[in-house]
Amino acid sequence: xxxxxxxxxxxxxxxxxxxxxxxxxxxxxxxxxxxxxxxxxxxxxxxxxxxxxxxxxxxxxxxxxxxxxxxxxxxxxxxxxxxxxxxxxxxxxxxxxxxxxxxxxxxxxxxxxxxxxxxxxxxxxxxxxxxxxxxxxxxxxxxxxxxxxxxxxxxxxxxxxxxxxxxxxxxxxxxxxxxxxxxxxxxxxxxxxxxxxxxxxxxxxxxxxxxxxxxxxxxxxxxxxxxxxxxxxxxxxxxxxxxxxxxxxxxxxxxxxxxxxxxxxxxxxxxxxxxxxxxxxxxxxxxxxxxxxxxxxxxxxxxxxxxxxxxxxxxxxxxxxxxxxxxxxxxxxxxxxxxxxxxxxxxxxxxxxxxxxxxxxxxxxxxxxxxxxxxxxxxxxxxxxxxxxxxxxxxxxxxxxxxxxxxxxxxxxxxxxxxxxxxxxxxxxxxxxxxxxxxxxxxxxxxxxxxxxxxxxxxxxxxxxxxxxxxxxxxxxxxxxxxxxxxxxxxxxxxxxxxxxxxxxxxxxxxxxxxxxxxxxxxxxxxxxxxxxxxxxxxxxxxxxxxxxxxxxxxxxxxxxxxxxxxxxxxxxxxxxxxxxxxxxxxxxxxxxxxxxxxx
Numbered sequence: 001x002x003x004x005x006x007x008x009x010x011x012x013x014x015x016x017x018x019x020x021x022x023x024x025x026x027x028x029x030x031x032x033x034x035x036x037x038x039x040x041x042x043x044x045x046x047x048x049x050x051x052x053x054x055x056x057x058x059x060x061x062x063x064x065x066x067x068x069x070x071x072x073x074x075x076x077x078x079x080x081x082x083x084x085x086x087x088x089x090x091x092x093x094x095x096x097x098x099x100x101x102x103x104x105x106x107x108x109x110x111x112x113x114x115x116x117x118x119x120x121x122x123x124x125x126x127x128x129x130x131x132x133x134x135x136x137x138x139x140x141x142x143x144x145x146x147x148x149x150x151x152x153x154x155x156x157x158x159x160x161x162x163x164x165x166x167x168x169x170x171x172x173x174x175x176x177x178x179x180x181x182x183x184x185x186x187x188x189x190x191x192x193x194x195x196x197x198x199x200x201x202x203x204x205x206x207x208x209x210x211x212x213x214x215x216x217x218x219x220x221x222x223x224x225x226x227x228x229x230x231x232x233x234x235x236x237x238x239x240x241x242x243x244x245x246x247x248x249x250x251x252x253x254x255x256x257x258x259x260x261x262x263x264x265x266x267x268x269x270x271x272x273x274x275x276x277x278x279x280x281x282x283x284x285x286x287x288x289x290x291x292x293x294x295x296x297x298x299x300x301x302x303x304x305x306x307x308x309x310x311x312x313x314x315x316x317x318x319x320x321x322x323x324x325x326x327x328x329x330x331x332x333x334x335x336x337x338x339x340x341x342x343x344x345x346x347x348x349x350x351x352x353x354x355x356x357x358x359x360x361x362x363x364x365x366x367x368x369x370x371x372x373x374x375x376x377x378x379x380x381x382x383x384x385x386x387x388x389x390x391x392x393x394x395x396x397x398x399x400x401x402x403x404x405x406x407x408x409x410x411x412x413x414x415x416x417x418x419x420x421x422x423x424x425x426x427x428x429x430x431x432x433x434x435x436x437x438x439x440x441x442x443x444x445x446x447x448x449x450x451x452x453x454x455x456x457x458x459x460x461x462x463x464x465x466x467x468x469x470x471x472x473x474x475x476x477x478x479x480x481x482x483x484x485x486x487x488x489x490x491x492x493x494x495x496x497x498x499x500x501x502x503x504x505x506x507x508x509x510x511x512x513x514x515x516x517x518x519x520x521x522x523x524x525x526x527x528x529x530x531x532x533x534x535x536x537x538x539x540x541x542x543x544x545x546x547x548x549x550x551x552x553x554x555x556x557x558x559x560x561x562x563x564x565x566x567x568x569x570x571x572x573x574x575x576x577x578x579x580x581x582x583x584x585x586x587x588x589x590x591x592x593x594x595x596x597x598x599x600x
Contacts (some may be wrong), residue, residue, distance in 0.1 A: 009247055009265075013258045020254040023179055023238060025167040025598045037127035042290040043299060044069060061306045064299040064373050065292060072291065072382040075407050075476055076084045079386055081418040082475035084402060085426070086468050096461040100430060102440050102456050104469065105424055105431050111155060113421060117476075119157045120277055126292050129277030129417070130158035132180065134268060151435070153428040155421055158274065163479035164240055170284040178242030178274050181343035184231040190476070193250060193261035200256055205439050241266055241273060248273075269427050279410050291377070296375040305366045314421055315356035323349040378406040415471045422469045431459045431464040433457070485522040488515075 044065045047057040085101035087093030097544050106113075108223075120129035136152045165176035183202065191198045238251040250262040266273070278288025322330035326349030332342045333350065344350065374381045430436060438455040496503075501507075513534045518529035590591045 009245055009246075009263060011242075011263055013251055013262045015252065016258055016260060017250060019177065019238075019240065019249070020416065021166055022166060023240075023251075023344060024254065026164050029167045030160075030287070032166070033127060036293070037160060037290075040290075040296060043296065048156040051592075058303070059307060059310075060299075061310070062299075062302050062370070064302055064370075064377075065295055068291070068373075068377045068380045069122075071377075071383040072119070072125060072407075072410070073121055075383060076116065076414045076478045077117045078478040079476055079587045080109055081117070081422065082473055083108070083422045084470050086470075087462065087466050088468060089589065090466055093462045093466055097467055098440060099440070099453060099455060100426065100467060102442055103430055103438050104426050104467075106438075106440065108151070108422065111153070111425075113155050114476075116155055116157050117414075117418065117421070121416065123157070123160055124277040124279065124288075125290060127290050128287055129178075129273045130157050130163055131417070131421065132158050132273050133275070133276075134273050135426065135428050136345060142223075153425055155425070159581065164238065165286055169286055170479040172276055174285050174287070175451045176243050177240050178272065179238055179355060180237055180274075181238055182396055183236050184236050186235050189235050189237065190215070190263070193259055195261050196252075198255075198257035199235045199252055202253070234480070237537050240311065256454065261581065267432065269424055271424075274418050275417060277413060279413055288340045295373065295377055298369060298376055302366060302369045302373065305362055305369065309362050309366065310357045312358045312362065313354060316354040316358070317355050319353045319355065321353050326350050383407060412478070414476065415473075418471045419469060422471070426467070426469055427464055431460065436460075443487060481522045481524065485519050488519060488522070515582055 004273060035052050043060065044063070046060050046063060046066075054371075083101060083104050085097045085104060087097045107229060116131065120131050121130040133153075136150055136154050162181040164179040164181065165172065166176070166177045169175035184192075186199060186201055189199060235256075236253055238252065238253070239248065243249050245430075246266050248264045248266050251257075251260055251283070276288075279291060280289040282289060301358050323346075326346055327346035329346065329350055332344065336342045374431070414499075434457055436457050437578055440455060441450040441452045443450050492510075492515060500510060513532065514530050517528045520532070527532070
């Protein structure tokens with residue numbers, strides 16, 4: 001695997017000082033965004049998660065943030081992206097493109113990129129999603145939370161708390177510097193880098209060091225602080241790309257050295273090693289507006305009312321009031337069980353009084369706010385599979401269409417992210433890999449045949465820019481087997497059967513056994529091979545190779561089908577039987593020219 005060479009370019013002490021100032025300004029600029037992100041995640045997990053549960057924190061009986069996030073994230077990514085690779089400007093590269101496509105899709109699954117993408121999508125809902133691609137060159141990537149082998153292509157999530165961006169940039173593409181912080185054992189840093197004399201342990205062994213209470217990791221049981229013990233000393237370093245110079249630089253923390261620890265040349269895709277996922281990018285702002293920012297106010301209002309209604313419910317009580325002359329009567333009633341009789345001297349001296357209780361106004365307002373939250377968040381009731389408030393089918397279809405527009409736009413952003421990741425993998429794993437040795441197999445469509453092939457640098461045809469990569473639509477969405485089976489069945493009856501006679505004339509024959517077994521598998525039917533076996537083809541005339549079922553003249557008139565043996569080939573008879581049955585079951589058009597059978 002290709003490795004970025006050590007750069008011959010120098011980074012002066014003055015440039016290092018300026019980089020430290022830039023990193024400090026980036027921390028200041030992103031501080032408020034990170035704080036809002038942690039606040040939103042705190043609302044997501046509530047007061048019953050993690051080791052820092054605050055029993056005095058406000059209760060959130062209606063966790064609307066969780067409901068919205070749980071509705072959106074599965075709609076954006078639940079499966080591995082399937083890629084198509086094309087060479088639109090060179091027809092001669094069609095076959096090599098399919099081989100590269102096979103290699104990319106296998107690599108995506110081996111790297112389990114789906115899990116990384118899901119983490120990035122989660123970050124994008126609460127702040128901004130970040131990823132980093134490249135080739136593992138040792139200590140830098142090995143320290144970033146993934147177990148990479150040297151020379152291995154990687155796709156890693158970057159924690160928004162660790163992100164570094166040029167504060168002078170109005171758009172991310174303008175940033176001259178971009179990077180991230182990472183932790184590494186001090187011993188490994190000393191072994192891997194130069195100029196490490198000034199490094200100091202950020203997290204000291206057996207307590208001490210910095211606190212991360214303002215970071216998202218403080219929500220979890222993995223929080224770090226003075227009470228947390230490390231097996232060894234760690235240091236926190238910075239890894240940045242200087243775009244104009246085309247170099248990657250590893251820096252110590254400010255005050256721990258004035259020289260870079262490592263400088264390497266960047267030889268990756270033009271987009272750079274970093275990427276960002278967001279759904280609403282504002283003019284002249286690097287950080288996008290996260291969906292959770294629009295949910296927080298209504299979430300807080302709903303829970304404030306829910307807490308108020310709980311207090312009202314707690315104060316609710318029913319009291320039996322009595323006058324002095326009815327004290328004995330009240331005592332007899334209080335001591336009676338439900339359904340008993342009680343003798344009283346003066347029933348008018350007793351009265352049941354109700355106090356407190358949930359105010360109808362509060363209850364009605366809460367229900368209205370819940371509906372407004374669903375509307376503000378893009379109808380999460382519908383997206384999440386819960387009931388819609390639509391009164392008619394037309395209204396439900398309209399609401400579904402509007403919800404699909406928002407989801408569709410977010411899915412398009414996720415697909416762009418997946419395309420960028422796939423393009424990076426295609427570059428690092430295939431075109432910039434002198435050690436490329438991939439033993440693959442390619443399925444030949446129209447034949448039950450897998451042809452093995454080996455992808456090597458000498459076998460690559462064309463250049464990286466000759467190929468385009470895109471994500472197969474809907475490949476990342478959850479797929480319900482029942483819905484998929486219905487879709488396949490609808491496609492077969494509405495598209496395949498009506499065109500089967502014309503297709504037969506062109507040599508196209510539907511594979512009915514494969515179709516039946518596919519539906520059986522998707523419907524969860526076991527042992528389809530035993531339930532549906534394939535024997536010798538039946539021809540007209542009866543018996544093996546001699547015919548299908550006999551059709552009497554009365555049946556022929558009723559169905560409009562011809563009897564076998566009347567100048568019909570086996571294919572024509574097959575089409576006549578299946579296609580005629582399909583015509584009877586298919587819905588008749590309201591106003592259209594009757595379909596005419598065309599003889600082959």
